[in-house]
Amino acid sequence: MAKRTIVTDYLARVEGEGAMTVQLDGDRVEHVELRIFEPPRFFEAFLRGRSFREAPDITARICGICPVAYQTSAINAMESLCGVEVPEPIRMLRRLLYCGEWIESHALHVYMLHAPDFLGYESAIELARDAPAAVERGLALKRTGNDLMTLVGGREIHPINVRVGGFYRVPTKPELRELVESLERAREAALDTVRWTAGFEFPERIVDCDLVALEQPDEYAIERGRIRSSAGLDLAPSEYDEHFEELHVERSNALQSQLRGGGTYLCGPLARYSLGSAELSPLAREAAAEVGLGDECRDPFRSIVVRSVELVHACDESLRLIEAYEPPDHPAVQVDPVAGTGYGVSEAPRGLLYHRYRLDADGTILDAKIVPPTSQNQLAIEDDLRDVVARNSRLEDDVLRRLCEQTIRNYDPCISCATHFLDLQVERK
Amino acid sequence: MSRPTLAVWKFASCDGCQLTLLDMEDELLPLAGTIDISDFREATSAVVDGPYDLSLVEGSITTPHDAERIQEIRRNSKALVTIGACATSGGIQALRNFADVDEFTRIVYASPQYISTLATSTPISAHVPVDFELRGCPIDKRQLLEVVTAFLHGRRPGIPATSVCTECKRRGIVCVMVAHGTACLGPVTQAGCNALCPSYDRGCFGCFGPMESPNTGALVPLLRRLGRSDRDVERLFHTFNVGAEPFQKAVEHG
Numbered sequence: 306m307a308k309r310t311i312v313t314d315y316l317a318r319v320e321g322e323g324a325m326t327v328q329l330d331g332d333r334v335e336h337v338e339l340r341i342f343e344p345p346r347f348f349e350a351f352l353r354g355r356s357f358r359e360a361p362d363i364t365a366r367i368c369g370i371c372p373v374a375y376q377t378s379a380i381n382a383m384e385s386l387c388g389v390e391v392p393e394p395i396r397m398l399r400r401l402l403y404c405g406e407w408i409e410s411h412a413l414h415v416y417m418l419h420a421p422d423f424l425g426y427e428s429a430i431e432l433a434r435d436a437p438a439a440v441e442r443g444l445a446l447k448r449t450g451n452d453l454m455t456l457v458g459g460r461e462i463h464p465i466n467v468r469v470g471g472f473y474r475v476p477t478k479p480e481l482r483e484l485v486e487s488l489e490r491a492r493e494a495a496l497d498t499v500r501w502t503a504g505f506e507f508p509e510r511i512v513d514c515d516l517v518a519l520e521q522p523d524e525y526a527i528e529r530g531r532i533r534s535s536a537g538l539d540l541a542p543s544e545y546d547e548h549f550e551e552l553h554v555e556r557s558n559a560l561q562s563q564l565r566g567g568g569t570y571l572c573g574p575l576a577r578y579s580l581g582s583a584e585l586s587p588l589a590r591e592a593a594a595e596v597g598l599g600d601e602c603r604d605p606f607r608s609i610v611v612r613s614v615e616l617v618h619a620c621d622e623s624l625r626l627i628e629a630y631e632p633p634d635h636p637a638v639q640v641d642p643v644a645g646t647g648y649g650v651s652e653a654p655r656g657l658l659y660h661r662y663r664l665d666a667d668g669t670i671l672d673a674k675i676v677p678p679t680s681q682n683q684l685a686i687e688d689d690l691r692d693v694v695a696r697n698s699r700l701e702d703d704v705l706r707r708l709c710e711q712t713i714r715n716y717d718p719c720i721s722c723a724t725h726f727l728d729l730q731v732e733r734k
Numbered sequence: 735m736s737r738p739t740l741a742v743w744k745f746a747s748c749d750g751c752q753l754t755l756l757d758m759e760d761e762l763l764p765l766a767g768t769i770d771i772s773d774f775r776e777a778t779s780a781v782v783d784g785p786y787d788l789s790l791v792e793g794s795i796t797t798p799h800d801a802e803r804i805q806e807i808r809r810n811s812k813a814l815v816t817i818g819a820c821a822t823s824g825g826i827q828a829l830r831n832f833a834d835v836d837e838f839t840r841i842v843y844a845s846p847q848y849i850s851t852l853a854t855s856t857p858i859s860a861h862v863p864v865d866f867e868l869r870g871c872p873i874d875k876r877q878l879l880e881v882v883t884a885f886l887h888g889r890r891p892g893i894p895a896t897s898v899c900t901e902c903k904r905r906g907i908v909c910v911m912v913a914h915g916t917a918c919l920g921p922v923t924q925a926g927c928n929a930l931c932p933s934y935d936r937g938c939f940g941c942f943g944p945m946e947s948p949n950t951g952a953l954v955p956l957l958r959r960l961g962r963s964d965r966d967v968e969r970l971f972h973t974f975n976v977g978a979e980p981f982q983k984a985v986e987h988g
Contacts, residue, residue, distance in 0.1 A: 317779035320749045344746040344796045345851055346827040350838035356969060362939065366826050366974065369750020369872060417756060417777060428778030430766045440763070448759040459934050460927075461757060462750040462872040463941075466934045473936040553844035560843075636935075710779070721749045 307331075311706050316713060318418040318428070320370050321720025327690070327709060332698040337691040339683060339713065341559040343720045352673040357383050357642055357664050358469050364660070364675065365463045368721050370413070373406040373458065374653030375675075376467045377528050378660040381542070383469045386647025386664065389640045394633035395471045396528070401481075401626045402457040402464065403528045403651070407619040408450030408491065409461060410654035411612045414717045415498060416443025419609050422711040423505040439501060442494045446616065449491035453484060453623060471637030481627045488627070492620035496592055498613040503596035507606045510693070514569045514685050516576035516603075519652050525577070525584040525618055527652050533580055534570065542648035545659050551680065559720070562681040571685040572656030572678050573716065574611040578602055586625075589618035605689055605715035612717075642668030653678050655717050679718045686716050738787040738886050741773040743807055745793025745800050746827055746855060750872040751818035752776055752792045758875055769886065784810030788885050794820040794827060794855045794977075801852070801861060808862035813885050816858045817878065819871035823943055824977030826871075828855040831977065857977060866891060871941040871974035874926050894925050895946045898938050901929035910937055917957050917970060922948035922980070943975035950980055954988020 311327040322343040328336040348367055355363060360379040365372035377399060384391065391399075416439075417429040426432040433440035451461040456476055458464025466472050517538070519530030532540040538548060549570075551560040564570055578585075579601035582593065593599075593614045602611050644666040650659050656678030663672040693712045697705055742752050756762065756777060772782040789811035795801050808814055816822045824831065830838055835853045839846040858864055868881050868891075877893055884891035894900075898920035902909065910916040910932045918937035920929070924945040931938045944950075950971075957967050964985055971984040980987075 315775055317775040317781075318777065320753075320776060322744060344800065345839070345842065345849060346746055346796070346825075346855075347830055347835075347838040347842055350841040351826070351829040351833065353841070356966075359969060359973075363826065363973070366748050366750075366871065369748040369753045372748075372750070413753075413756065421779075427780035428771075430763070430771065430778065431780070433763055433766075437763075444759040444762065447757075451757060451759070459930055460872075462753060465931050465936060465939075473931075474934045553848065555845070555848045558849065721747070 309702065311702055311709065313706060313710055316710060318421070318714060319718050319720060320368070323718065323720045325690070325709060325713060327694050327705075329694065329698055334691055334694045334698065337687055337694060339687055339690070341720055343558055345558050349673045349675060352670050355670050357662065357668040357670055360662065360670065361467050361469065367675070367677070368719060369462050370410055370719060371406060371653045371655065372463045373403050373454070373467070374651055374658045376464065377403060377651040378649040378658045379662075380467070380469050380649065381529060381651060382647035382649030382660045382662050384640060385542070385649065386645050386662070387640050387643045389470065389638060391471055391638055392633050394475075394631055395637070397626050397630065398457060398472065398475060400528045401623055402454060402467070404619040404623045404626070405450045405453030405457065407527070407654050408616060408623075409447055409454060410450075411616050411619070412443055412447035412450060414654075415502065415609055415612050415616070416440060416447070418717070419714055420502070422707075422714060423609070442497060446491050446494045446498070449487050449620075452487065456480060456484065468637055470640040471633070471635070473636060475632050475636045477632065478630060481630055485624065485627060488620055488624050492588070492617060492624070495613065495616035495620050496588075498616055499592045499596055499610060502609045502613050505609070507604065509604070510606055510689075511603045512571060512575075512605060512685065512689055513603070514571050514688065515564065516579050517570045517572045517657060517681070518576040518580045519650060519657065520581060523584070525581055525622070529651065532650060532657065535580060542650040542659070545648065545650070546661070549676070549681075551676065559680050559683060561683040562676060563684055569684045569688055570681065572681050574608050574615055575602055575605065576656065577652060578611045578614065585614065585618050586621040588621050589614050592617050605712065608715050608717070642666065655679060655682075655719055657681060677719065679720065682716050682718065686713060686718065737768065737770045739770045739772040739782070740882070741784065741786040741789045741811070742776070743773075743789060743791045744775070745791065745804070745821065746796040747793030747818065747820040747825065749776065749792070751821075751870075752790070754817075754873050754875055754878055758879060761879060765882070785812060786810055787812050788882070789814045791816050791821050791858050792818055794824045794857060795861055796827060796852050796855045797850055798852065799850070804858060804861050813865045814858075814862065815866045815868060815881055815885065816864055817868050818873050819869065819941065819943060819974040821858045822867040822869055823975045824855040824857050826974045826976070828977035829972065830855055855977065868893070869924050869942040870926055874928075877926055896925050897921055897945045897948075898923045898925055898927065898929055898932070898942070901925050901927070902932050905929055905933065907932045910935065911956070911960070915960050917960055917962055919953070919970065921953050922950050939970065940973060940975055940981065943978045944980040948980045950984040951987050954984055
């Protein structure tokens, strides 16, 4: 068989600008690459000289799909350095806002970006012509997430109500209660989503790389936690750099992460679920069991089912948080800057998001490092792509290209996030 | 008669403004029923060649390749509307315009030679004629719907160019600067957010950029009287719309 090259110049239904190239010699895969040509925006560079209080608003602009993740990891880094632990009601509100982002982002990915692959459509809009009820269910779910973000955060994209130390204004109990009815409907829609996606056809795939996710006792870690891996790592956020490193390769404006000394790893829904499914709400666990998902899931194609289970959990958790909510005495606690280095992590919808800042005594940022989930997953995505191509090399070019694109979308890559990075001494290793 | 065609393009940006289209959960399917979406990569892998009746452009120009690409898009578009602060004023990445971009590249990337970037981040209007600029970081959903509807019907969009202050007054929000001494860019920032930050007890931080003829010269001394240092005032103006001259030069003019 002759040599052939399969190229997608501009990946659709992902966030940001990326391309894919696969080269085959007969049945042998010669080369696979996910190329990121999204232009660099240099966030880590222009954060230098800014106030530590500006980091949440500035880093939110890295990504319009997961701004709360950036705000939260930035705030965690600043507050831990400055020795501040916010009161429980503020932490619960942060978790609630974050649940809104998970609902919005997962509903977007499941319905608008990913489901069309399984059902043979080019877009959700096209899918809506044949299956209007399903797409409308997805849009309603997404709107519930947006409504939650709008109430707690002020707006769904780049929320304005989030600050180091807490919030500017906190919602009243009656304001939050107004969301209960739509969240209950959303939870039903999420349960239907689990059943719907579990009925798709899945090629059998298992990835065997390390899985990395946050862990928090007695909860499904979202807005805080320790870093855990399937190989047994158990780290404080401040130990991240000792165990993970980033590489700069020519084809990409995004750095790629690996375990120090080599080793691909994966973060995101599959990692969270496989390491922490026992902490999901009873209803979410039941939904997973009903469709035979098991305690762990290493199949990237089934990530759509795992995201749906996380949708159930996020709706359930939001309802629990609203039920338990008592407004804090003050919307924020005072945070005075401390010179030193602060570390913050949280679980963005796509996986672990790490921030590190060095501050001087007046709170000016001297140095910043941000590692988004898609940078961390890039090597795992390429490995998976290589394996999928090797197993399916006899497919015709068009069919194989579609399968490759779907393989990439399984990871919900956010290329806008991934473009920008890192720190000189790390890079030179 | 064939239906009007819409295309959505991305340059350097966070994707948030085009996400606003997908966030119009109630309007999206009805809208998709009246137009043909020719090119919108975030939403669909189906692509139809131009020309396009309406192109929405997100993001700023930061690479030589993108400077070429926008020319091609302009040639293929009957009307071209920029959406958001990046496309309209260069976005937060325009902070590089006042720094050494080679140093920026070295700070962020291990192998700067792999990176192809321009020294500046510039708005779309610096490269091609633009029919309308929709402000915001991010844009407002209702304003986007108004702009799309207006262009598809061949009329000018009804987007007010007044300040955020007028929205506070209309909503009956107590002035955060007068009542609480909170620094606020509302008096010089274009309306469009419905006075969102003051309604959350926060001062405006300028997402929608400078209003028409902003009186920054009067506001800056007021911010100083509230105890803000020149560095604080500069930080306040130098964010998502730093590329807009009235914000860029606010401190020196105040």
